[in-house]
Amino acid sequence: MRVEVFKDTDFEQGWTDSAVPNMSFNYDQASIEDCEYSDGVYWATYEPMVLTESHTFTYLTPTGREAITVPPGIYGVKS
Amino acid sequence: MASISGQNTSNIDQVDGFFTTQGGGATAAPVVTNGTQLGQVSEAWFNTAITPDFFRSPTTTHKFVKLASLHDFGQYIGIKANGELWYYANVSTYAQGMFTTLNAWTQYGTDTDWTDVTGGQICWGFIKGGNFHFMGYGGWRMRGDGGTGSPIYPELISSAETWEEVSMSNQTTCIRNTSGEMFFAGYNYDYGTGQGTTSGQTATFTQEQNSLTGVTYHTAGYRRCIMVKGGSIYTTGNNQNLMAGPLVSTNADINGPIITYSGTDITKVSSFGDDATLAITTGGQIRFAGSGGQSPRPDNSTANQQGTTGQSNEAFSILTGAGSGWTYIGGGKTSQGTNYGFGIQNGQAKIGGTYSSGIGAVMGGVATSQWKQIGSTSNFVALNLSGATTDEIHCAFSTS
Numbered sequence: 001m002r003v004e005v006f007k008d009t010d011f012e013q014g015w016t017d018s019a020v021p022n023m024s025f026n027y028d029q030a031s032i033e034d035c036e037y038s039d040g041v042y043w044a045t046y047e048p049m050v051l052t053e054s055h056t057f058t059y060l061t062p063t064g065r066e067a068i069t070v071p072p073g074i075y076g077v078k079s
Numbered sequence: 080m081a082s083i084s085g086q087n088t089s090n091i092d093q094v095d096g097f098f099t100t101q102g103g104g105a106t107a108a109p110v111v112t113n114g115t116q117l118g119q120v121s122e123a124w125f126n127t128a129i130t131p132d133f134f135r136s137p138t139t140t141h142k143f144v145k146l147a148s149l150h151d152f153g154q155y156i157g158i159k160a161n162g163e164l165w166y167y168a169n170v171s172t173y174a175q176g177m178f179t180t181l182n183a184w185t186q187y188g189t190d191t192d193w194t195d196v197t198g199g200q201i202c203w204g205f206i207k208g209g210n211f212h213f214m215g216y217g218g219w220r221m222r223g224d225g226g227t228g229s230p231i232y233p234e235l236i237s238s239a240e241t242w243e244e245v246s247m248s249n250q251t252t253c254i255r256n257t258s259g260e261m262f263f264a265g266y267n268y269d270y271g272t273g274q275g276t277t278s279g280q281t282a283t284f285t286q287e288q289n290s291l292t293g294v295t296y297h298t299a300g301y302r303r304c305i306m307v308k309g310g311s312i313y314t315t316g317n318n319q320n321l322m323a324g325p326l327v328s329t330n331a332d333i334n335g336p337i338i339t340y341s342g343t344d345i346t347k348v349s350s351f352g353d354d355a356t357l358a359i360t361t362g363g364q365i366r367f368a369g370s371g372g373q374s375p376r377p378d379n380s381t382a383n384q385q386g387t388t389g390q391s392n393e394a395f396s397i398l399t400g401a402g403s404g405w406t407y408i409g410g411g412k413t414s415q416g417t418n419y420g421f422g423i424q425n426g427q428a429k430i431g432g433t434y435s436s437g438i439g440a441v442m443g444g445v446a447t448s449q450w451k452q453i454g455s456t457s458n459f460v461a462l463n464l465s466g467a468t469t470d471e472i473h474c475a476f477s478t479s
Contacts, residue, residue, distance in 0.1 A: 060239045
């Protein structure tokens, strides 16, 4: 996917999706200098998570294991 | 004549923390026989007071049972048999809270319950008292707690499980608990974290999707993890050089972990970068799978073993020419794509691979990509190599 980014975009921080709390997402580019520039706009790309069937993740919290079953869908879409 | 710490500059080797140029094995002083020695090729991290390309440290009497080093800097961490944690660093980058003394082996704290240490890409992982600690750059999501902070000392991250062993590659952390269950953090490239996806990052430690138990050994490689369970090998992630084993016939990324070698004789396994897999059998021999072009084979053949029968000259057949007596095997990949390996055979330190030539010369060995012995003694118990760019590699050797 392609998304507009700006000179103050934090490329290190990335973003999360509450539906998959054990995952994070980030741009394919490390800085705005790596991004495509056209018509006065910088464009970054990223790959969302595509689940074609439900998937169970067992991840750790400070107090122990947490299991979630995530239904099919596209996750990590940059809002 | 100029002097430093009471030594004139012609005797600079005698000053603790200073290193000399060592460009060739023929003129080099003997490698360590009773203690620990470090080496490095290229750049001046070891000693900013001089700028040669090759460094070899004086021998210290400190001895370690585990050694780790970073891909990026002249920084080393070792664990002694009594569980003490020690370090040697020329620079404190990303670890200013731990590396408070430079250019000398120094103990960190007084605790004696450190059991494992591994070096990643400008970050470190530790097991201490069954808990996981992290130090260094956190932006790769290799911390495993969802954070991106970069602690400058070993920070407690996870005590939710009783951890046994941790291994890091450039952008993943693979950690195993005492039940032999595997958890992962970091980039999901090529299914390398075992989550069934290649996008995004696993930000908090998440169990691999097939819930293996009973894993007894594992190692992180370039976008992959190799695990030993019941003497068989399980793999998830990159398989571009058909190095996963004879049960996989294509070089597509492996959406695992799945069993990739069904024999029952494997005790330890190593990733020779993204070229090959090396494994030690119960008989102390070496099994090999993958591409042979970068000299991963300790028998010094450069032939590939990528077939699917597992028989002679196919993936994971034994390298009889490599002999027996192997007790440790390791390997890695520089950031520029050259691969290297290292191991201990009958107590002798051995290194090999494309970028081991220069470091071989630094440590008094032969300047060749083929596997070669470092030092002349048979009492080595720990060694480590780590590569950064194609022009830089670090090594550490410790005897009993």
